[in-house]
Amino acid sequence: MINKLVNKTLIATAVATTMVAGSVQAEEITVVSWGGAYTVSQVEAYHKPWMAATGNTIISDDYNGGLAEIKAQVMADNVTWNLVDVELSDAVRGCDEGILEVMDHSVLPDGDNGVPAAEDFLPGALVECAVGNIVWSTVFIHDESKIQGVDGLADFFDTNKFPGKRGMRKGAKPNLEFALMADGVEPADVYEMLSTDAGVNRAFAKLDTIKDSMVWWESGAQPPQLLADGEVTMTTAYNGRVFNAIASEGKPFVINWDGQVWDLDLWVIPKGAPNQEATMDFVKFSTGTKPLADQASWIPYGPLRKSSFGLVGSFHSDANIDMAPHMPTAPDNFKRALQNDFEFWADNSDQLNERFNAWLTK
Amino acid sequence: MTTANPSIDQATALPLKEKLARTTAIQRRRAFLLTLPLVLFLLISFVFPIGQMLFNSIHNNKVSGVVPEFTTAIQKWDGQGLPSEEIFEIFVKDLAKAKKVREVGRTVGNMATRINYEMPGSRSLFTKSGRKVKNIKEGPYKEALIKIDKDWADPQVWLTLQRASYDISPAFYIAAMDMKYNETGEIVKADELYQIYLNNFGKTLWLATLITLICVLLAYPVAYLLSVLPLRQSNLLMIMVLLPFWTSLLVRTTAWIAILQTEGVINDLLVYFGVIGEDGRIQMIYNQTGTIIAMVHILLPFMILPLYSVMKTIQPTYMRAALSMGSKPFYAYRRVYLPQTIPGLAAGTLLVFILAIGYYITPALVGGQDGLLISNLIAYHIQKSLNWSLGAALGTMLLVVVMLLYWVYNRLIGIDKLKFG
Numbered sequence: 001m002i003n004k005l006v007n008k009t010l011i012a013t014a015v016a017t018t019m020v021a022g023s024v025q026a027e028e029i030t031v032v033s034w035g036g037a038y039t040v041s042q043v044e045a046y047h048k049p050w051m052a053a054t055g056n057t058i059i060s061d062d063y064n065g066g067l068a069e070i071k072a073q074v075m076a077d078n079v080t081w082n083l084v085d086v087e088l089s090d091a092v093r094g095c096d097e098g099i100l101e102v103m104d105h106s107v108l109p110d111g112d113n114g115v116p117a118a119e120d121f122l123p124g125a126l127v128e129c130a131v132g133n134i135v136w137s138t139v140f141i142h143d144e145s146k147i148q149g150v151d152g153l154a155d156f157f158d159t160n161k162f163p164g165k166r167g168m169r170k171g172a173k174p175n176l177e178f179a180l181m182a183d184g185v186e187p188a189d190v191y192e193m194l195s196t197d198a199g200v201n202r203a204f205a206k207l208d209t210i211k212d213s214m215v216w217w218e219s220g221a222q223p224p225q226l227l228a229d230g231e232v233t234m235t236t237a238y239n240g241r242v243f244n245a246i247a248s249e250g251k252p253f254v255i256n257w258d259g260q261v262w263d264l265d266l267w268v269i270p271k272g273a274p275n276q277e278a279t280m281d282f283v284k285f286s287t288g289t290k291p292l293a294d295q296a297s298w299i300p301y302g303p304l305r306k307s308s309f310g311l312v313g314s315f316h317s318d319a320n321i322d323m324a325p326h327m328p329t330a331p332d333n334f335k336r337a338l339q340n341d342f343e344f345w346a347d348n349s350d351q352l353n354e355r356f357n358a359w360l361t362k
Numbered sequence: 363m364t365t366a367n368p369s370i371d372q373a374t375a376l377p378l379k380e381k382l383a384r385t386t387a388i389q390r391r392r393a394f395l396l397t398l399p400l401v402l403f404l405l406i407s408f409v410f411p412i413g414q415m416l417f418n419s420i421h422n423n424k425v426s427g428v429v430p431e432f433t434t435a436i437q438k439w440d441g442q443g444l445p446s447e448e449i450f451e452i453f454v455k456d457l458a459k460a461k462k463v464r465e466v467g468r469t470v471g472n473m474a475t476r477i478n479y480e481m482p483g484s485r486s487l488f489t490k491s492g493r494k495v496k497n498i499k500e501g502p503y504k505e506a507l508i509k510i511d512k513d514w515a516d517p518q519v520w521l522t523l524q525r526a527s528y529d530i531s532p533a534f535y536i537a538a539m540d541m542k543y544n545e546t547g548e549i550v551k552a553d554e555l556y557q558i559y560l561n562n563f564g565k566t567l568w569l570a571t572l573i574t575l576i577c578v579l580l581a582y583p584v585a586y587l588l589s590v591l592p593l594r595q596s597n598l599l600m601i602m603v604l605l606p607f608w609t610s611l612l613v614r615t616t617a618w619i620a621i622l623q624t625e626g627v628i629n630d631l632l633v634y635f636g637v638i639g640e641d642g643r644i645q646m647i648y649n650q651t652g653t654i655i656a657m658v659h660i661l662l663p664f665m666i667l668p669l670y671s672v673m674k675t676i677q678p679t680y681m682r683a684a685l686s687m688g689s690k691p692f693y694a695y696r697r698v699y700l701p702q703t704i705p706g707l708a709a710g711t712l713l714v715f716i717l718a719i720g721y722y723i724t725p726a727l728v729g730g731q732d733g734l735l736i737s738n739l740i741a742y743h744i745q746k747s748l749n750w751s752l753g754a755a756l757g758t759m760l761l762v763v764v765m766l767l768y769w770v771y772n773r774l775i776g777i778d779k780l781k782f783g
Binding site: 066067068071074075093095096097098099102195204214215216229230231271343346347348349350351353354355357358359360361 | 463464465466467468469470471472474475478479482483484485486489555556557558561562565623624625648730731732734739742744745746747748749
């Protein structure tokens with residue numbers, strides 16, 4: 001009896017093995033993104049459908065942005081990340097420095113409406129080493145159950161009107177932009193002003209006014225937590241994560257769109273990464289019209305394909321919440337908005353971060 | 363086996379002294395073979411990386427590796443006005459060639475980053491021109507390049523290029539000492555708003571000294587108790603010292619966050635008992651105080667253990683003898699007991715100080731903005747700004763400071779007197 005069972009198991013195993021071996025070799029790729037609700041949206045809209053369609057596996061990993069890990073892996077000739085979700089400035093810089101693979105944009109599929117990829121993507125979304133996927137934004141938020149009447153970015157810097165701590169991302173970007181806009185500079189003039197010493201001084205002087213009330217965060221999951229814990233009264237944050245704290249966890253947070261700084265996220269392949277064929281297949285799939293639109297039903301980050309706009313529906317867990325008005329690019333949110341200038345930061349981040357670090361410790 | 367075995371006759375013919383020398387030489391060689399794994403390990407994991415760090419801090423070939431022919435040409439330039447048309451031509455051609463390269467360390471972007479360290483804001487001048495330079499088909503090259511971007515008419519660009527074209531340069535040490543090159547290439551102090559490293563070195567040394575002092579004050583009585591209490595109590599006390607020592611560093615640091623934060627245990631208790639008001643909560647973490655408290659706690663066992671091991675060996679009869687001969691207790695302590703604990707004290711302070719000066723994780727987690735130490739800045743350049751050469755220069759400076767202190771220490775106390783337990 002037992003013998004029979006063993007035999008059966010053996011046969012079953014053998015059959016299973018031949019089946020796996022017989023099918024196209026299943027590949028495994030590691031896709032790295034920013035974690036939290038954002039990664040969840042990508043897993044749901046990109047990873048799962050692609051894995052189901054191809055039989056390949058995706059290992060999802062988190063990081064806090066920047067090129068350090070990619071550079072370290074490339075320099076050590078031991079690349080374990082296949083695909084990374086980066087900001088535009090890092091995509092451009094990484095490409096310039098030769099640590100990213102050049103992407104062939106001609107293989108990207110047409111939009112579902114037949115428009116070729118080159119025209120379907122928003123301007124600036126296809127750069128030499130990257131394919132853009134979404135628009136995201138840094139905004140400032142407050143807890144409506146604790147303070148009311150927050151009007152604009154100037155209130156973020158007004159600790160007399162709204163006493164309490166403030167949270168900001170540790171680093172010069174995009175705090176200098178916020179400081180200038182709060183000081184009355186129009187978004188269109190911000191980078192021109194920051195290119196002068198006087199402009200940089202003005203930005204730091206504005207930051208000085210709330211320096212003592214500052215709590216610095218580093219990963220995107222922190223600010224909603226800081227606000228929920230009461231550690232801060234207002235904080236800058238990535239709009240998508242805040243929305244999820246509001247919509248899924250019912251937090252009484254309010255997003256203030258005044259002076260938002262928006263940016264693109266793009267897929268890049270570290271130089272010399274293995275399994276590039278499978279990785280490119282995933283890039284083609286995930287930046288298609290439908291996955292990009294699906295992604296937006298998990299988190300309000302705007303798809304970079306025009307053909308996806310019309311397909312953006314309601315929040316995945318609550319059909320009553322229409323996602324379109326929560327996008328950074330929705331007309332109501334876009335009145336006073338600034339696009340992060342990747343070239344300015346590629347040129348000046350070393351110097352301004354040095355000054356920022358010196359400023360922090362003084 | 364072609365070589366003959368030495369016959370017994372021959373062997374006995376050798377003088378005894380020589381025979382002995384031979385055997386001991388073989389034994390020594392065998393003993394050395396046993397240490398070989400360790401020697402190799404040290405070479406691979408210690409000497410080689412440190413050597414590489416030293417090398418990285420002065421060596422950077424991001425210009426000569428990208429535009430090799432231009433490098434040779436510009437080094438002959440006299441630095442007056444703008445370089446000649448000939449040098450411009452070589453630069454344009456080299457740049458067009460470099461633009462096609464995608465090898466890490468050899469791209470136009472790598473050179474742009476290198477120049478940007480010394481001339482902030484110049485990065486895009488290189489990357490943009492690199493993209494357009496292929497359109498320049500014929501001379502005059504100077505005019506054509508300046509037409510792409512008028513900044514090429516700025517002599518400072520060429521001076522910086524000339525300076526950076528040398529592979530070996532002190533540029534990163536200059537930056538690490540809060541200095542910079544001015545427009546004419548002289549080394550001057552950096553603007554006060556950008557000075558950060560020397561201040562931070564000073565602060566790191568001061569904090570490490572303070573932490574060591576606090577550790578001495580706290581550890582001395584504990585170690586004494588450990589050495590004099592009856593076995594049962596001292597064992598219990600020892601476990602209390604060792605348990606945190608065995609606990610993960612991250613767990614202990616996080617525990618301090620939970621205890622000290624503004625919504626944390628201590629503040630909650632103080633508010634509960636009415637010592638402070640709800641809005642008077644004390645900021646004890648994410649600042650220098652937090653760094654000091656957490657680091658003292660983490661480094662304390664490194665002070666207690668060497669002290670304890672030395673105190674354990676001190677005979678209580680010495681103190682009794684001193685007291686019985688009429689000495690005052692404090693005098694007896696100072697003249698009889700304290701000198702005997704010096705080796706342990708010295709070992710403890712050296713351990714704690716050197717560990718503290720290079721501490722990284724704890725200040726990063728609880729240091730906030732003013733509790734950061736020099737290693738956090740090194741980590742910043744390795745992990746964030748990717749200026750590995752500057753990170754290496756700072757690391758080398760830290761190494762030199764530690765070795766200097768070690769040397770002074772050796773002169774004052776004598777390293778052979780240390781006793782680690």
